[in-house]
Amino acid sequence: MLEIEVKARADHQQAKELLTDMGAHFIGVQHHSDTYFNAPHRDFGNTDEALRIRSVDGRSVMTYKGKKLDTVSKTREEFETDVDGGNTRSILLALGFYESGVVKKIREVFKYEDMTICLDSVEGLGEFMEVEIGAESDIETHKKQIFSFLENFGIGEEDSIRTSYLEMVLEKE
């Protein structure tokens, strides 16, 4: 599965008004605590991969993200599975993986057409908007669709942030 995703800074109050006007469907609010792991055999900081256990309102999800596949979006391969968070952490640590950082955020999720729009308030970083399409192929078409949607919010390719929240949090520290 490919995750075709664009992220940019966005004022949430303004964005919410626009989303409502467009008829976007509000899905819900999630509280994320994301623990990122690095590998013993290669440095994800160099390979641009990510391995994470997300705790989200009582559930735990393990996600692997491959390296980014293009230069303006955050498109990448992604696999995820529900897990027991504590035991999965123990498995990763036993295998030699180690924690690289924690990102906490509140995410408000909207749906519009086949896009998922996330308004993220990230602890220590501020307000962001992520627009995502899950697809098996056709990166270019989906990317155009996302950027055309983002024009409504005054967001262009030059505003796209490919740095991850984790990298931003680590840079700040």
Add this chain to the structure above:
Amino acid sequence: MLEIEVKARADHQQAKELLTDMGAHFIGVQHHSDTYFNAPHRDFGNTDEALRIRSVDGRSVMTYKGKKLDTVSKTREEFETDVDGGNTRSILLALGFYESGVVKKIREVFKYEDMTICLDSVEGLGEFMEVEIGAESDIETHKKQIFSFLENFGIGEEDSIRTSYLEMVLEKE
């Protein structure tokens, strides 16, 4: 969590009669297809660790087992979590892990006191009995308890098999 476990060859018909006579509680039958993975950064064949995705009657479980902690039983640290089997396989492969073998078996599970007794019919290997106690400590006490229980079946320390089903399957191939 420690898994204190002893495995030996055992005739199932005879074992089942004895278990019934002792008043052991029959739990159920499970069909296991276990895919084992090896790591890119250390050889589990040398370190005596195991990482497995078990498919059991529609569920998938990922399990890590640490190296064995004594010389006559299969006692070791163990962590496990329910997972999406296909996506977890994809995550492991993307991280550089690779499949080392598959073990298929039918397991009949019984409970007696705090012990779990498994009668395993392993594809290509034959009939085995595994007795297991999960505990946080006291390996020696629990091991004595298991071997004292196994005396009823004519099984002694000299019959204990510490070789894993995977190793036995790979040796046979």
